[in-house]
Amino acid sequence: MIHMTSPARKTAAIALLMNMTILGVFPLDVILPSFPSMARYFDTAVADIALSVSLFSIGLSLSLLLVGPLSDRVGRKRVLIIGMGVAVMGSAGCAMAQDFAWFMVFRMIQAVGCGSFVLSQALVQDLFIGKEQERLRIAMVTASGICISVSPLFGSWLQTWLDWRGSFQVFVIIGLLLILKAWLLLDDPSPPSDVRLSIVNAYRQVLRDRSFVGYWLISALAFSCHFAFIVVSPIILMEQLGLTPYRFALVLLLYGAAYVLGGIAAGWMNRWMDGNTQIVTGQRLIASAGVLMLALYHLWGLTVMTVMLPMILCTAGTTITRPIATSRAMGRFPLAAGTCASAGNVIIFVCGGLVSSLVSQSGEQVMNVLAITFLVLSGIGMGLNAREQRSAHAA
Template sequence: MNKTRTANGNKKRQRSAIVLLMTMVLLGVFPLDVLLPSFPALAEHFQNKPSAIAFSISLFAIGISLSQLLIGPLSDIVGRKGLLISGMVVSIAGATGCVFSTEYMWFLIFRMVQAIGCGCFVLSQALVQDMFEGKERDQLRILMITASGIFISISPLLGSVLQQLFDWPGSFFLFIVLALGVLSIAYFLLDNHHVNSHPKEDIFCAYQRVLSNRSFVGYWLIAAIAFACHFSFIVISPLIFMDQLQLSTYEFSLALLLYGAAYIAGGIVARILANRLAPKVQIVLGLALIFCSGLLMLFFSSTFELSTMTVLIPMIVCTTGTTICRPIATSKAMDVFPENAGTAASAGNTLIFILGGLISALINMSTDNPQMTLALAFLLLSTAALVLNSLISRRLELLNVG
């Protein structure tokens, strides 16, 4: 009887943990994309240009990157629970300040406050490392990557609905409600223990130690390359669909919704393969699909006129590859330093933000033929990642022999 109660209690705790993690994944992408349809309304409210409102998105990304660099290592020392709850309180305060801002400068300040609080979402990877093991951990990371892609894809459509119903504050109201949910679950679910085996190690030394490991950096680079392919498409998609194909905002949102559906299919394939293939084979297969998507997009761009399907079909193949290789590469990286999960997650996520931002910015500079540029980028990036995976595998084989 006691064993049954314990088992049921553990299952309930795991279900609550999954709800917490999924909500954190949603809130990690929600504040960026959901605000896009509200740019004209924000520009009118603050009597500013839409380009100035776009600056708030860049500022938000910078705030998250800087915040997570500190939050991850601190969580290894003081625990995850307190930092996650504190981050939620700060982000809610920032979102509330944005709603009541009457001047653009105050809006930017409170937007930065919200971003600093959102830096605590980097703890999702550390919590997965703390609370799950083995195949269960890998499966959950696949689910999180799949959910992230879906949330990114549906955010513009959700933003359009919120804009129509509640004007531009609508997205901030929904963020506050979801953040309160995360705060409540974290308060009742999490223990504030930490597992750092180097309690006196300062943050700089912690980063130096994890970043000096070639396998750790290599696996995170593979994950970052897979993310960069997806993120570059998201960044450049308005140029392709709205500027070149002249789709309306609603039609553009539906196109991204179809792209999000591909993440579900990719996630299902990834979950099946995770139980049947070795990690390094999963990585190779995922990167090979990204390479094939580049070839397919190159073929379509040179053979057919630009259309919604000539863009989406290769991206569905790319998405499948991303959902296969990125979760397992992340798991392999996080397994290198399980005792420093916070620091490891912060280092890896910062690398993903930097690489994704740089590559998407370079691709965005090509305004003449973005589809061709995107195809070439997929080919180069997947090739580089395949070479990197081969070097990591060879190095680990030599270490095992030695």
């Protein structure tokens, strides 16, 4: 890959990356409102349909481990197109499945193909330079948050008009367009010989770098704050506050607006502040969100506002922290961007899964545990960043 110089090609590359961001929410988030309909169609329990999400995550994680290093060896374009082709076939199979067993098979196939989405971070590293990378990652984090927030409402519309097959059919259409864009836009020159390592050696090389792991952990801890809320939001807003699914979707739209504000703030800070200041500012906002959530909850109890006001603050901190931390991690091994992206996203998924599992099991204390989680994770993030700053000055 080479860095892009043509404005038209840069615009096309940004459109490709944003399409990958949008498509990434379909397999897990857009399908959620269709669970009851799918359970009726396949004559099974909703819990069995939820199991497909767990299996999807397993297939995705296994795929992530292979996709990045393979793209370093044979090129991004080839791996992305093949991966997206597998995901499209899996999604089409899900839409046509007549029984639950075949649905689960095609769901796993879709998951394996969706591992290619991790290449968005590698493509940012390949195609853009310097501040362009940071600004684009800010835009991608913002777009991802907005899509996650809007997806339940979009999913309910698809369920109304196209039934449960709708999300899979739309995935196929967008996926085919993405394959076409990748085919026309991307080049695939031979990777440098010094990055053609075995998968095990490639991971050993990047994971032995303390700064690489440290910055990915900072990004992962910020992501975990957002992900923990997404996981427990149905418990807080629907089960405890009694919101209908439609009202729940509307509240998450407000959460999406917070990503827009956070993205604007992150873009402004990226122009005027150094990376360390951005990370510290984002972590402090997440910590402030934890303090505010505890204060509002104990003063006024559980309401939509006592939940969402702190989450808006937390979201701003997440949006500010993640892009710069990710850019610093990815910059450690620019010639092995695929391996870096895979390793980093595995760290993110593991952290997000562990933290959200802990918070989701806290029952009636979920608000207190969520707020304390923000304080603890932001504190660890600031400690990791301080360590990296000391290492940089010592060097």
